[in-house]
Amino acid sequence: MPSQLTYPGVYIEEQPSGVRTITGVATSITAFVGFALRGPVNTPTRVQSFVEFERVFGGLWIGSTMSFSVLQFFLNGGSDALVVRAIHDTGTNAQQDTKATLAGTFKLVARNEGSWGTKLRVRVDYDTRPIDTTIPGESATTLFNLSVKDTATNVVESFLNVATMPEHPRYVTRVLEEQSRLVRIAPPGTVPAARPSNNAAVALGADPFANSTSTAFGADGHEGTVHSETDLVPASPNKKGVYALDSADLFNLLVIPPVLRDGVLTAGSRAAASNYCRTRRAMFIADPDPAWDEPSDIVGGPLTAFIAGMEPKNAALYFPGVRMTDPLKDGTTDVFPPSGAVAGVIARTDGSRGVWKAPAGQDATLAGVQALAVKLDDPANGQLNPLGVNCLRTFPAPGPVVWGARTVAGNDALASEWKYLPVRRTALFLEESLYRGTQWVVFEPNDAPLWAQIRLNVGAFMNNLFRQGAFAGTTPKEAFFVKCDAETTTQDDVNLGIVNIVVGFAPLKPAEFVVIKLQQMAGQTGGA
Numbered sequence: 001m002p003s004q005l006t007y008p009g010v011y012i013e014e015q016p017s018g019v020r021t022i023t024g025v026a027t028s029i030t031a032f033v034g035f036a037l038r039g040p041v042n043t044p045t046r047v048q049s050f051v052e053f054e055r056v057f058g059g060l061w062i063g064s065t066m067s068f069s070v071l072q073f074f075l076n077g078g079s080d081a082l083v084v085r086a087i088h089d090t091g092t093n094a095q096q097d098t099k100a101t102l103a104g105t106f107k108l109v110a111r112n113e114g115s116w117g118t119k120l121r122v123r124v125d126y127d128t129r130p131i132d133t134t135i136p137g138e139s140a141t142t143l144f145n146l147s148v149k150d151t152a153t154n155v156v157e158s159f160l161n162v163a164t165m166p167e168h169p170r171y172v173t174r175v176l177e178e179q180s181r182l183v184r185i186a187p188p189g190t191v192p193a194a195r196p197s198n199n200a201a202v203a204l205g206a207d208p209f210a211n212s213t214s215t216a217f218g219a220d221g222h223e224g225t226v227h228s229e230t231d232l233v234p235a236s237p238n239k240k241g242v243y244a245l246d247s248a249d250l251f252n253l254l255v256i257p258p259v260l261r262d263g264v265l266t267a268g269s270r271a272a273a274s275n276y277c278r279t280r281r282a283m284f285i286a287d288p289d290p291a292w293d294e295p296s297d298i299v300g301g302p303l304t305a306f307i308a309g310m311e312p313k314n315a316a317l318y319f320p321g322v323r324m325t326d327p328l329k330d331g332t333t334d335v336f337p338p339s340g341a342v343a344g345v346i347a348r349t350d351g352s353r354g355v356w357k358a359p360a361g362q363d364a365t366l367a368g369v370q371a372l373a374v375k376l377d378d379p380a381n382g383q384l385n386p387l388g389v390n391c392l393r394t395f396p397a398p399g400p401v402v403w404g405a406r407t408v409a410g411n412d413a414l415a416s417e418w419k420y421l422p423v424r425r426t427a428l429f430l431e432e433s434l435y436r437g438t439q440w441v442v443f444e445p446n447d448a449p450l451w452a453q454i455r456l457n458v459g460a461f462m463n464n465l466f467r468q469g470a471f472a473g474t475t476p477k478e479a480f481f482v483k484c485d486a487e488t489t490t491q492d493d494v495n496l497g498i499v500n501i502v503v504g505f506a507p508l509k510p511a512e513f514v515v516i517k518l519q520q521m522a523g524q525t526g527g528a
Contacts, residue, residue, distance in 0.1 A: 018453045022437030022461035027355040027429050028347035030073060031082040031251040031282075032340075033232050033242045034066020035223075035259075038116040042240045044082045044248040050074045055153075057083060058116060062328050063223065065257035069340025072324065073255070075368045076341050077348025082251050084244045086231045087113050088224035100221025101186055106196030108148075109186035110221055117221035119152040120182060123214040124196045128161050137165025144195050146172065148182050149209045156209075157182055164192045229259055233269040242273060245280070250432070252425075253346060254284045255339045262335070264289045271309030274408075278314045281428045283421070286310075286408070287337035288319040293374055295383040303387055312409035313418035318342050318390045320374035322366060322400070335373045338392060341366050345402050355429050356470045358405035358422045358510035366392065366400040385512075386412045390421075405510050423507040426470065434458065434503065446494050454484045454501055462503065472506040480505045 003011045031044065037058030039045065047053045053070050060067045066083075073081060087097040100117030102108040106124075110117025128143045142163040149156045157180055162172040172192060173185045185192055199215065202208045230241075233256065237243045245251060254277050258264050264287060265273070274284040289306065292298050298306075298319070307317070321335045342359075345366065349359040372392050376384075381391045381403065388411040390404025407424050409416040418424045438458070444450050462480045465471065473479035483502040493500060 018456065019460070020437075020440055020453075020457050022433060022457055024429065024433045024461075024465070025250060025436065026080065027252055027425065028078070028343075028350040029080045029082060029251045030078060030253040030255060030343045030347065031084065031245055031248065032066050032070055032073070033084045033086060033245075033254075033256045034069070035061075035064045035087070035227055035231075036067060036083070036085040037061045037064070037223075038112060038114050039083070039085045041085055041087050041112050042244040044084050044245055044251075047081050047083055048079060053081075053083065057085060058114075060328055063227070065259065065261050065337065066255075068261070068324075068326075068336055069255055069257045069343075072322075072336065072340035072368065073344040073347070076344025076366060077351070078344040079347060079351070082245070082248055084241065085112075086241045086244075088227050088231050091224075091226060095224050095226045097224045098221055100217040100219070102183075102215060102217050104196070104215075105193050107186040107192075108183045108217075109188065110217065111180065111182055111184055113221065113223075115222045116150070116152060118217055118219050119150060120217040121149050121151060121209045121214045122183075122217070123147045123149075123208055124198050125201075126198050135168065137163055137168035137171070142168065142195055144198070146196075147208070148180065149214070150182055151209070155182070164195050166191055227259055229266060229269055232256055232259070233265070233272050242276060245276075251280065252282050252428070253343050254282055255343050256284075257337045257339060258287065261337065262290050264291075267305065267308055270306075270315075271311075274311040274315040278311045281432050282314065283407075283425060283428070284310075284315040285339040285342055286315055286317045287339045288317065288321065290321055290335065290373070292319060295376075295380045298389060299383055299387065303389070307408050310408055312388075312414070313407055313416065313424055315408040316390060316406070316421050317388065317408055318392060318402070318404070319384065320372050320376070320392060322369045322392065323371040323373060324368050325370065333370050338366075341369065342392075342402060354468060354470060356422050356426045356508050358420065360390070360402045360405040360510070362395070362398045362401060364402040365398050366402065369400040372400055388414075388419075405512075420507075420509055420512075423509060426505075426507060430503070430505065433461070434501075437461065438501070441499060446489070446497065446499050448486075450499065451484045451486075451489065454499070455482050458482045458484075458501065458503060462505065470505075470508070472508050478506060 039057035097113035100110040125145050145160050147158045162170045200213050232241045277284045318338050322338045326334045345364045346359040388406045393403040394400045405421045410419040459482045466479045471479035481504045488500040
């Protein structure tokens with residue numbers, strides 16, 4: 001705003017430069033959907049190491065293929081995961097995942113479903129601070145201390161000077177809802193009927209959570225008996241399973257391991273998952289059918305049926321499964337779906353080379369993989385690669401590696417512009433980054449000064465990527481263009497409140513076939 005000139009002298013005015021830096025979004029946040037021993041239900045939860053996954057979701061579990069996929073992801077270089085724990089909540093009580101409860105007049109319930117809640121113990125005592133009757137809802141019959149211990153992990157939570165009256169600043173229902181990772185008042189959100197009875201005093205040095213000085217939760221918490229694929233990919237969007245990711249801000253890769261490690265997602269689930277990825281600018285990593293033992297099991301009708309209904313440009317298929325050590329079976333090996341390990345390789349490649357580098361080749365080694373379920377040779381690879389099936393191969397020096405970088409649209413017969421995985425993922429990266437980085441444009445005056453600012457900011461972002469080697473071409477002009485002017489935005493567009501920005505880029509395509517031509521030199525005649 002111009003200064004008001006009232007006295008003779010020099011005035012300083014700061015003018016905005018019009019530069020609004022566009023920051024590239026993350027490229028390898030991987031969403032996992034599956035069953036787990038414990039943890040938040042149908043809530044995308046960020047974990048950045050397997051140790052954190054163990055703490056929040058209970059670690060490896062024989063009934064959870066997802067837990068092994070998460071382990072393989074971090075083992076292969078992944079660093080950022082969103083985990084959605086699904087549960088089975090239909091059918092009879094025995095068929096459902098249920099929460100453990102603490103019976104009595106003062107009722108508590110485990111924070112989430114599973115048998116882990118049966119290992120909780122609660123201790124109540126009246127050794128509070130002096131009663132202050134000036135505090136609303138506080139009296140000698142409302143104030144108490146509550147402690148909860150998870151005997152499986154030895155985690156202890158203590159809540160001092162809580163009260164049963166809603167008007168009290170330390171109202172127990174509200175305190176537990178906001179602070180406890182273990183319990184809630186049952187039913188959640190209700191007012192306790194009365195202050196709980198206190199437990200017996202503890203002798204000096206004794207365990208405060210011993211049987212005689214604390215109360216155990218009941219045995220009514222358990223995992224359901226009919227975990228189903230529909231819990232992972234519901235028939236319609238309902239904020240459960242994969243659709244719980246609606247509340248996630250961003251993810252780039254989606255992994256949904258089958259319910260059983262020797263199973264496979266149904267065609268409907270694969271189609272729903274890949275189409276959901278299209279709406280979220282992400283890629284779905286599809287696991288192969290474990291019944292496939294050789295290329296002849298895939299080529300033709302089986303592959304056509306497998307990819308039917310899928311969004312091909314937002315999905316990638318890898319074959320075969322990976323044989324890895326199972327820590328829950330005394331270190332013996334077993335075959336696992338490859339999607340978790342492949343997602344880790346993609347994340348590792350993004351971190352070291354960028355999203356535009358194909359996550360395949362001799363550097364794309366599969367850590368922890370003892371062998372592959374099917375050993376592929378060059379002829380077999382040559383049958384599958386042109387169909388858009390990414391092969392996992394074993395070579396003498398690097399060992400097991402990812403040896404393919406195509407989307408499901410990579411079938412040569414389709415001649416798709418989204419044939420290659422790095423090209424598609426680069427486009428998704430640009431779309432998401434520009435979508436977020438141009439929000440400031442909304443409601444700005446739609447005229448030439450705005451168009452110039454857009455060209456400046458988007459152009460600077462694209463030029464920075466060019467300098468990192470993200471595009472083909474030797475000059476920025478060859479590598480990308482940004483158009484936003486009277487040609488892209490006509491007067492009719494302006495009248496409708498529309499500004500059109502056109503961005504083009506020259507993608508880097510992987511050197512998929514390397515041809516070396518040798519020639520014998522004929523004997524030279526003559527001399528210098």
